[in-house]
Amino acid sequence: MNAKKLAGLVGIALVLFFVIAQPNQAAGLVGNIVDFLRSSAESVVSFVSNVFNG
Template identity: 70%
Template sequence: MNLKKILTLAAIALVLFFVIAQPGHAAGLVSNAIDFLRSSAESVITFVSNIFKG
């Protein structure tokens, strides 16, 4: 097995363990990540809009 496949399987196992062990905390982290991505996208849109306004 190559290193990339081992690391991928280990990451999946870690995520599954975290979701099973602490589902509330995991859901909070996912919610925070989605909020961060939404905020980042809005910031980029505002930036690009301001470039083409002026």
């Protein structure tokens, strides 16, 4: 088994442990990540719109 595959499996195991051990905090974290991604996408769209319309 190579190191990359092992690191991936360890990462998945840690995520599953976090979700099982602290589901409320995990849900909050996912919500924060989604909000960050949405805000980032809106900022990029606004930037590109201002570049072409400015």
